[in-house]
Amino acid sequence: MVTIKEIAKAVGVSSGTVSRVLNYDQTLSISEPKRQAIIETAEALNYATPRARRSAQVQPLQIAMASHADVSARIAVIHFLAPNEELVDPYYVGVRLAIEARCREYKIEIARVFNPDVPVDPSLLAGLSAAIIVGHHPRAEIESLARTCPHLIMADYNPRMPQFDCVRADLGEATVNILDSLDRAGYGRIGFVGGYELMDNDALMHGEQRCKAFIEWHEARGRYKPQLLALGQSERFGQNLRLETGYQQARTLLALPERPDAIVAANDNMAIGTYRAIQEAGLKIPEDIAVIAFNDIPVAQFLVPPLSTMRIPGELIGETAVDLMVERLNGRDYSKHVTIPTQMVWRGSARKP
Known part of the structure; x- marks a missing residue:
């Protein structure tokens, strides 16, 4: 099992700092880029905090559907990157980690994570409550998935299909x-x-x-x-x-x-x-x-x-995708398109206007 000490060495911080970040200590004073680097390194090394392991054992949340029946929420996350591609793009690691963290808050079980190396078989979505689609996917594939899965939410992508919820930056x-x-x-x-x-x-x-x-x-x-x-x-x-x-x-x-x-x-x-x-x-x-x-x-x-x-706040995009999905599971019957603001960060590679 990967240790906190190994993560600390990889990021260049103390073991105590890693422990506090991975256990969501909000009192810790640390820069957001450093906090994100710790989380992404832990994910890349397949480290799971005790808190996360306990969360994985919690029963899925009972969410009221539009039919007023109670069902256990189980979803799929369908990613446009293969694992090795995601690993070298921390932005999309952040999007996925935010989706997973928000799902843990709602006690929603993530049934499967797809990637381009495994063709998406729509029948595999049968019985799932919803799917969050991360990144670019062909229109024909989205239409095929929609025939099986009742709710599709697009994260970091607008397929120009207004019937589906989407969240992205402009x-x-x-x-x-x-x-x-x-x-x-x-x-x-x-x-x-x-x-x-x-x-x-x-x-x-x-x-x-x-x-x-x-x-x-x-x-x-x-x-x-x-x-x-x-x-x-x-x-x-x-x-x-x-x-x-x-x-x-x-x-x-x-x-x-x-x-x-x-x-x-x-x-x-x-x-x-x-x-x-x-x-x-x-x-x-x-x-x-x-x-x-x-x-x-x-x-x-x-x-x-x-x-x-x-x-581009990838974490907020991931969290908002889950929030949109929960709204759908709770009965919202119209689509929402959410735009998350961006912010320019000027550093030494260009003259600031």
């Missing part, structure tokens, strides 16, 4: 805020590294929210240059936004005759790859080129220089 608006800020800070040639959006297994080149907003913002000002847009295309969306893709696409931008003076990366992982490409080119951040990203994962503040990034 990445388009967040992108506009970043670009407005860079413009005010004096950056005039801004590049973008991101990925295609995949809709029903077809690549929609400019459909991803951040990419679409980037293009529209520049077109509205007569400044759009297609060569400043570098997109990675993979079989699945989750494989588009990785460190390796950020590195490769940033190299493309840096090879231009006139390189950008700032690069917006679609997430922090891609920004880390972008850092490497810039450093290999003998350039300095932010003196030669600025880098800005999305998510604010714990490692962002420890890069050199620390990364300026748009904080």
Whole structure:
């Protein structure tokens, strides 16, 4: 069994700090990124606190359905990332951990966790009360699941299907805020590294929210240059936004005759790859080129220089998804679309406007 001491060593804190964080000690004074790093490390090492182990033994909560019958709530969490992909993306680890923690509060049993390596068989959802779908899934798959499962809630994704509850951040608006800020800070040639959006297994080149907003913002000002847009295309969306893709696409931008003076990366992982490409080119951040990203994962503040990034509260998205699900189980018969605000965190990788 993994010990608290091993987690403490991995994160660089004391064993007492780890113990207090994992046992939800609200009196502990610790930064939120450090708290999140402890939780994510514990999860990655498959550590379960005594409190969590006791919670797992509690009988599921009896939730009143619209029919006024009492049933035990058992749900599925259907994730768009495989376990190894999630492990290298702390943002989605945070979303899932928040879902699991909120379910424990409600005494809801999570029946199964699916991933892309295991095809989702709709019949496996039979008898479950609801399913929370995390991230991008094809429309046809969502429609198929809906025929078996009475309630589907989308977390961190809007499939443009208004009949389903969804909770997410407005990445388009967040992108506009970043670009407005860079413009005010004096950056005039801004590049973008991101990925295609995949809709029903077809690549929609400019459909991803951040990419679409980037293009529209520049077109509205007569400044759009297609060569400043570098997109990675993979079989699945989750494989588009990785460190390796950020590195490769940033190299493309840096090879231009006139390189950008700032690069917006679609997430922090891609920004880390972008850092490497810039450093290999003998350039300095932010003196030669600025880098800005999305998510604010714990490692962002420890890069050199620390990364300026748009904080997306993945934990709140996960918690809200469970709250929406409970409302549905308690009889709400109309859909809700919830937008969680983002917050820009300025650090050393770009000039603050």
